[in-house]
Amino acid sequence: MDNVQNGIDLSETSSKQSSINMLPGPTWVPDSIMSAMLNSNIYHRSEEFHILFNAIREKLRYVFRTTRDVYAISSSGTGGLEAIASNLLSSEQKTLTIVNGYFSQELSSIVGAFGKNPVRLDTPWDESISLDAVEKVLRDDPGIGAIGVAYVETSTGARAPLKELSAISERHGRLLFTDAESAVGGEEFRMDDWKLGAAVAGTQKCICSPPGLALVCLGDAGRKSMETNGRKGFYFDLRRYEESAKKGETPFTPALPQLFALRASLELIQKEGLENYIARQARCARMLRDGLMDLGLNTHVPLESASNVVTVVNIGRTGSTASQIVERMKRDHGIVIASGLGPIKEQVIRIGTMGTVDEGNVEATLDALKYVIRN
């Protein structure tokens, strides 16, 4: 088995990584980033913290392609979505969620949990989102104030046409917010140019950092919505994060290890260059898809919607369940992939090409999969 990931010999790492992580998150985190956490024995109201905070602030702006602040909230990505739902969505207007998989279904539940008159536009999980359908809903229902969409739907591998959705939203004067958990750092993403209302990213996906932070950014429309809404909640009250950021701090004791790791991860991205970093993941995804098609496996979503960062293929014709394939890939080949989620749990396998993945990892994955499927 090829025990090397992105040029780093895993057998030498203290993180005891003896396998290739091809999960759609949490992704493999290089040792240099893991060990950055060892420096986190500091006080979060000190000058040392302010320096860390300001370094992360600059680097997150680079990755989000924005001039605004990106708040690192100590929670999972779900917490970041709750921050948006609780701070931005008006209780007098409806919120439309485009539901095309497991995580957009979750997004719709989060919106619903805050009593924000949720409405859904359901797209079959194996189809592309129809811009015409979205446009029609907005035209027909002036009561809709905001639209939520998963940029990359990690359960199906579908990438939403985010730029186009943002243009439609803007034309209709609605707020667009996106769960970009698995997308930022792996797909083209332009917070400012695309005039996004609000976005949430995770650290443990394409940014190749440990889990524990939700990265939240508000655009013009998002900030305006926050101001016209009343203060809601406490821990996810974005105004507190905005106020504390002025002092280079977080309102509550932050997950310090993850902030140290995040700085190191963002430095790694800067070093490769964001465009190169994204292009490598895209190249790996193409190579993976081509190889899977050679094995007779088709992507769950149409090719034109297939994301750079997670490839989901139907495995019906293999005669195995997803759990069986995942188990054999791990046990016999040391390669960690994931089964499906929700109703397609056993019908698809999910393979990530996130973060530091390289062509060698994809090749090893394809070789192993060929063996597992044919034997």
Next chain:
Amino acid sequence: MDNVQNGIDLSETSSKQSSINMLPGPTWVPDSIMSAMLNSNIYHRSEEFHILFNAIREKLRYVFRTTRDVYAISSSGTGGLEAIASNLLSSEQKTLTIVNGYFSQELSSIVGAFGKNPVRLDTPWDESISLDAVEKVLRDDPGIGAIGVAYVETSTGARAPLKELSAISERHGRLLFTDAESAVGGEEFRMDDWKLGAAVAGTQKCICSPPGLALVCLGDAGRKSMETNGRKGFYFDLRRYEESAKKGETPFTPALPQLFALRASLELIQKEGLENYIARQARCARMLRDGLMDLGLNTHVPLESASNVVTVVNIGRTGSTASQIVERMKRDHGIVIASGLGPIKEQVIRIGTMGTVDEGNVEATLDALKYVIRN
């Protein structure tokens, strides 16, 4: 300067600790615990995770002295308090908060943020909580359904009479919940014997682990309140944590590094023995208080309320501000302590004796403080 903390030579650590951390949190985390985070490159839906989860579950029961589950929520302690406020407090009844410092004031704000008819019983910050006063409020106002109190008020160093408050609450049929952020692992704490309704602890205080987790435990009254209340919120919905715990998992991607560190911290506590671990902190606090009194400094709260884990002394007679003393302690002696919070910011200094603190650290702190005050 004595560069050794609890027998570990700090000059050798990779965490670049070149000072003695005497903060009232985040406390110094031994290297063996920091480095446990390096193993956290795993999938949170794997058997390896289930083993970690179940180990932490058992050890948390030991530290909370409970047979129940303690949920490790990926957030700061404030998130844990929000979980209690949003899940347990009825909107038809009032919630009383005993306010005797900065953090109990925060607790009152959290209760208020969820629209739970907050009422306050204000105790001067430099006085002990009066059980009679609490009893009187409960007798006079049958509309109060729940009472919140900070077990250790980290801003003043006061320890609340938690066991007695719980007995009063029980007698009056009210739910008692406590912010025990700075107390669990450092003060006697008995979730079950004291019949507490709900409690939240932090990892970065007496448990000597990195920040990033809120530890939440519900007693009988707490669970009953949750069941009679509607589901509220999403990320802090404790029913989701309860449901996922049955599978040995968390509902959302957890802060994996902190869970690995927490297991190591709890092992360290088990090894010393919880009672010995607490007794050492109490011994250090007594030694610190005696030394401070020899320097002519008095505790901010009456001695009978002074906690084991944070000592707060008035510095008016030194002629310096708290910031000046804190700065000189760090710059000239490498000892990190904290100034006050809120209205007493410059009038007190706060010194932690949490986690792995030992007599040598206290001695070094007193020696340095003597020098700083007299020069």
